[in-house]
Amino acid sequence: MDTNLLKSNLLREFFDDINVNFPTNPKIVKGISVYSMPDGLGIQFRGGSEKLILKGKNSFHIWTFLSEKLNGKHTLEIILKEANKNNINNVEVATFIKILHSNHLFESKNKDKDVSYDLDIFVEKQKEYYDRIIGLTGHNDDSYQVLEKIKNAKVLIVANTYLIPIICYNLYLAGFKDLGILYFENEEGSENEEFVKYTSNINIMTEVNISKMNNSEIRDLLNSKIDDYQFVLTVVNNPNFHFLHEISRFCNTRNKPVLNISFVENSYEVGPFFFPNTHTACSTCSTLRKQSYEANPIYDFLYQNNLNAKNTKYDSKIEGFDIQGFAGVLNFAVLDLKHVVANVSKSNFVNKILQMNALSLELKNTEIIPVLGCPTCSSNN
Numbered sequence: 001m002d003t004n005l006l007k008s009n010l011l012r013e014f015f016d017d018i019n020v021n022f023p024t025n026p027k028i029v030k031g032i033s034v035y036s037m038p039d040g041l042g043i044q045f046r047g048g049s050e051k052l053i054l055k056g057k058n059s060f061h062i063w064t065f066l067s068e069k070l071n072g073k074h075t076l077e078i079i080l081k082e083a084n085k086n087n088i089n090n091v092e093v094a095t096f097i098k099i100l101h102s103n104h105l106f107e108s109k110n111k112d113k114d115v116s117y118d119l120d121i122f123v124e125k126q127k128e129y130y131d132r133i134i135g136l137t138g139h140n141d142d143s144y145q146v147l148e149k150i151k152n153a154k155v156l157i158v159a160n161t162y163l164i165p166i167i168c169y170n171l172y173l174a175g176f177k178d179l180g181i182l183y184f185e186n187e188e189g190s191e192n193e194e195f196v197k198y199t200s201n202i203n204i205m206t207e208v209n210i211s212k213m214n215n216s217e218i219r220d221l222l223n224s225k226i227d228d229y230q231f232v233l234t235v236v237n238n239p240n241f242h243f244l245h246e247i248s249r250f251c252n253t254r255n256k257p258v259l260n261i262s263f264v265e266n267s268y269e270v271g272p273f274f275f276p277n278t279h280t281a282c283s284t285c286s287t288l289r290k291q292s293y294e295a296n297p298i299y300d301f302l303y304q305n306n307l308n309a310k311n312t313k314y315d316s317k318i319e320g321f322d323i324q325g326f327a328g329v330l331n332f333a334v335l336d337l338k339h340v341v342a343n344v345s346k347s348n349f350v351n352k353i354l355q356m357n358a359l360s361l362e363l364k365n366t367e368i369i370p371v372l373g374c375p376t377c378s379s380n381n
């Protein structure tokens, strides 16, 4: 068998393989920048899941031909026939197309969807981004599906009052539309305190001041609300860990994932993202692990018990926070949350805490493995 025929048969097998999922009318995804380098150095494709450079003496010639054909209006067969007519080597053209497809540079489906989506500039830019990288993610047909999933997700926020506007606005920019808010002031509570929700575009499904509530009252409240939500996001300035553990324990019993952001003195932390019944570490596991490697765990233990004895949700004596330090970890959390919600990727905060020092900008990743016999999640360990 001559080499050309062999190659051609191998390529046919590739394109015909149902698992390869080659589009009927291949079309380069939107938003890709193609640059032909001088002196025959090759062609660069930028903006996809990874930078691609195609070299070879004929690459320029082939691309000049293909760039007019890969527009969703021609089948592979027609493209190859056309190549033949133009005296361009079929095998080389097919190989070129194969590489583009393997690098997720073709739109997965050949459908013209109506753009009747209520896109603002930020969501539109996100859509364009997902158009380019969607091939890598595998679980969504198109960028609309990603945006739709984010839009439909309902997140319950448990946070200090003054953090609410930043959290809401950030989630809004990410495309979330329906949120619930359980907020609290200092330990005395203040029912008159107003906070700005920042944007009227968000539908607030729940809004309850839990300042004066004890654990059992919070459990009752969560019990009546939790079914409306898929995820819980706790954001607390110098938390009483017992309070966080209480939330995790509740989420564990109701199978709701919970992602935590905390300020621990001057360290801004995100994680862990706890998924009940999946052997992932919860915030209690994280506290227990920290206690096991810290030099003097007794100090933290006593301090936390003291906070709990006063029935506080956080240490209100430590005042102030750095807004950019907070926004930094919040952005990581929201990025992770929306990718989990939309099946774009797995969470990067499972069994993990990312700490940021706002002064040195030092970032530290700590692995937290689930603790056997953890009082919060042990029934699943």
Ligand SMILES: [Zn+2]
Binding pocket: 281, 282, 283, 284, 285, 286, 370, 371, 374, 375, 376, 377, 378
């Ligand atoms: Zn645990």
